[in-house]
Amino acid sequence: MARFIRDILATLSHEPAGRGPPDQQALSRLDQRLAPFADKGPGSRGTISIQPDECSVWDGNPRDQPGLTADGCRSLIDSIASEGGNRIPVLVRLNPPGSDRPYQLLVGSRRRFAVDWLNHNGRPEMRLAALVVDLSDEEAFRLADIENRERADISELDRARSYQHAVERFYGGVQSRMAEALTLSNSQLSRLLALAQLPEEVVNAFATPDELRVRYSEILTPLLRRPDQRARMIAEAQSIGEQQQALARDGGRMLSPATVLARLRDAATPQPLEEARDMAIVAGGARIGRPRPGRSGGLTIDLSISEDADLDELLARLRETIVAARAAPVMQ
Template sequence: MANFVRDILTTLSYEPEPAEALKAEGEELVRLDQRLAGFNQGAARRVALSIRPSDCSVWDGNPRDVPGLSYESCRSLIDSIAQEDGNRIPVLVRRSAPGADQPYELLVGSRRRFSVNWLNHNGRPEVRLNALVVEMSDEEAFRLADIENREREDITELDRARSYQRAVDRFYGGVQSRMAEALSLSNSQLSRLLSLALMPDDVVNAFATKAELRVRHSEVLTPLLRRPEQRLQVLAAASQIAEEQQRLAASGERMITAATVLTRLRSATRTDQPAGAETPIVVGGVQVGKVRLAKDGIALDVQVADDQNLDEMLTALGRVITETRALSAAA
């Protein structure tokens, strides 16, 4: 089973490639086999075929920003596929539900599908999209796409975070701990990504590109956005910065860096919290303690019940400590 994908592709006729390219291709094929094996995808459950890009719709659970794909962003892949008369690494599809407009649904391989489609409309109508048909549930498809996309530099943290936000209710019943376990993430890692997903559009637009808005930025901005007065101040500053970014982009000038954007957004707020003021720690709608700035750091007062979910407690503690630090830094 470990060599299923590679065996399929040996039947395709390609010109010899340099040793380094063949090595990279082999490594990627091995990784694909290993991932499919992890989802109980035996060889008997896979079918290899060549299809037209128009034969498959893109599954709506994929975290990639498909409309954002362009010739410029896929240029090297388009050139490679053109030289090889097809994509060496197959995309993954599954059969669509009865009555669907396309027979297949694309799970993994949006860039490869876009590239073949571009070639079909630009002088290479004979190029086909090499695909593997697999049997997967929505939740399995989401996990597989997430594994692959974590390795892709062109998947922004914001795209990934927003896909997680949609998935937590859709696949995991709104239970973050279930999702974190399924994706091999800690609860705190997932919480930070979900906070990033909630960044208002005004804040996102203040950054030169959405790729520049990172989890570390949301960790500073989230506590400010949770307080009504400071939220208004942040959003007003973000709108002004976004207008400046548009003018700079239109004139071809260097846009405002992410570090400067963050500094300006923080500077737009003021902290009215007096020294020693306490912030409640709430878990599941119940206050379990309080936190305050102390002389040499942060002081916590927490009461842990016998039946308290420790993962939820630790996540709440991490969040309130981060917020308190951010407010102290913004003061």
């Protein structure tokens, strides 16, 4: 079994997606390789039958365990219920002596959750089909990464944070070693690690962490390197986060990722006062107004708003103009 799993580690990351018979192409590549072990149910080819609560979840897996819900796993729950068990076995290893549970789950968090949910909702006889493997922590991390790269419910932020933890834990802080082990380029890994290192205030500015993308960190990270820009961006991020919380409480539509990104980027490079006064306000690709000096030294803004205007974008553009004017030095 150990040789089979290590063969997967050596070859699977180079295989094209969708390989295998048509009835298996909806499975991940790792699942396709594990499927034959469950063809005849628990007990075949080394598969054992265990209760979900007999295994703890290994802390090196990037999946957000508390984030698993019955609604999110509904199709899997229904499939396991109709088939009388999980068709694809989970992978576990023995816990050290003295542990409160005999097994440690390495791969198959959603399947474990689904069977556990069924046990507590009318199917107490259901058991979890599992393969016991003997892998090091680094091998277990690579195997979990192979599975999770193809899962839509693993956010880019979750994956990035697991990589940040793993580079120190398994690869001595050497990014090139980790990139080689995971068959990633050094630039791919660097971009993921940059996402994991975004300040928490910036993360909280987005409606949900799932909205954060590697391409956003490529825009924001260079701006965050300068102390003066970083301070303004974090202040803006805190303001956006408070606005998002208020919108959530009131049942309003949360600010879009594009709006958040634009506000953070613009906060890093505020317009001088005179430029802000001369700057056209553009929303939805059309000019909707222009600020001009007010009688008391502030700004007067004239707007022309269509009936189908996006109010979130409109308010974001207005706010950017006002913030830019306030942040600019007073012109003599």
